[in-house]
Amino acid sequence: MTVINVTLPFGLIKKVDDYSKIINVILEQQISVNILKFSTGRSGINLLLDIPEDKINSITEALKKNKVIVNKKGRVIVDIEKCIDCGACVSLCPTDALHLDEKGLLEYSLERCLGCGLCIDACPRGAIEET
Numbered sequence: 001m002t003v004i005n006v007t008l009p010f011g012l013i014k015k016v017d018d019y020s021k022i023i024n025v026i027l028e029q030q031i032s033v034n035i036l037k038f039s040t041g042r043s044g045i046n047l048l049l050d051i052p053e054d055k056i057n058s059i060t061e062a063l064k065k066n067k068v069i070v071n072k073k074g075r076v077i078v079d080i081e082k083c084i085d086c087g088a089c090v091s092l093c094p095t096d097a098l099h100l101d102e103k104g105l106l107e108y109s110l111e112r113c114l115g116c117g118l119c120i121d122a123c124p125r126g127a128i129e130e131t
């Protein structure tokens, strides 16, 4: 299984049925899927989905056809000058891409980042931005 992050733009979901339609796009692939996280961000509803790795391409294509945004990996940058190492972003990061080192300083791993954007609004200093 592998984790992907998708965004349902606000305009896409006007009623509950619209949400079911998107989920059905995934279920049509005849796979089991775990919804790891459900949140709202600036651009829409973010879902973290745990899906079989061999289905990633077909699911991505099916979602894109339905105007769902499949976020690319590594889409944030952290401005270390602004960061005060408060850790607020760390607890929200689903992949441990943001963590505090043994000295309590923030570290960011581009490779682990899913680009979910959950950390962006959490930062009181505006130190995290989408790239």
Ligand code: SF4
Pocket (backbone or CB within 6 Å): 075, 076, 092, 093, 094, 095, 096, 097, 098, 112, 113, 114, 115, 116, 117, 118, 119, 120
């Ligand atoms: S966007 Fe932020 S919260 Fe999401 S995986 Fe990347 S570092 Fe973690």
Ligand code: SF4
Pocket (backbone or CB within 6 Å): 078, 082, 083, 084, 085, 086, 087, 088, 089, 090, 106, 122, 123, 124, 125, 126, 127, 128
């Ligand atoms: S929330 Fe912002 S200030 Fe706090 S550790 Fe994360 S990047 Fe740094």
